[in-house]
């Protein structure tokens with residue numbers, strides 16, 4: 001694991017941006033994308049570049065079950081508004097959370113991943129160490145599946161909804177094994193609220209209790225942190 005620590009989320013985002021642009025220039029074919037608040041500034045910088053990505057396919061990590069792509073809280077909507085409508089990607093893929101047959105949708109998505117191996121996967125993490133919507137306890141062998149969201153994740157994500165009851169209870173998510181198939185992984189975590197999970201990801205044994213700790217087993221993972229997220233790491237003391 002390559003751990004990079006920056007003074008601020010802005011500096012950390014700049015470092016992440018530089019890596020993504022470099023990979024685009026090197027001819028990356030497929031990029032894995034995350035949602036949530038963490039990569040927002042990265043997407044803002046990317047969409048301002050006019051970079052030609054007509055050779056690039058995107059695959060997103062996850063989508064809430066039950067939210068139409070037109071629902072502003074859906075990750076389909078988020079991706080369209082934050083990135084896709086500004087950039088000329090060849091193809092964009094986000095799971096369909098309103099598919100009639102959700103199991104078939106998971107199989108369809110896993111097939112897309114098979115046909116488009118991810119060159120660079122951007123990841124964020126939940127305060128409980130989840131990646132995608134793979135909550136603590138999820139098998140490291142998991143592929144795309146329907147995940148039940150934990151009360152703590154629904155609590156953490158309720159800030160995006162009007163009422164807590166509106167936060168979906170399930171999501172379609174790439175599994176941990178699907179995520180680990182990426183040739184390169186870039187994890188971003190900012191703020192004190194992530195510090196505990198960051199410590200468990202980097203300085204503790206690999207365990208399903210902290211899904212992000214699996215990144216210790218990845219041959220090419222870079223963790224990009226601001227000082228606050230890194231504040232509980234051994235090396236920072």
Ligand SMILES: O=P(O)(O)OC[C@H]1O[C@](O)(CO)[C@@H](O)[C@@H]1O
Nearest residue numbers: 035036037038124125126132133
């Ligand atoms: O960046 P945030 O808003 O803290 O979200 C954390 C993570 O949780 C998720 O929303 C769940 O998939 C991820 O997409 C995201 O990386």
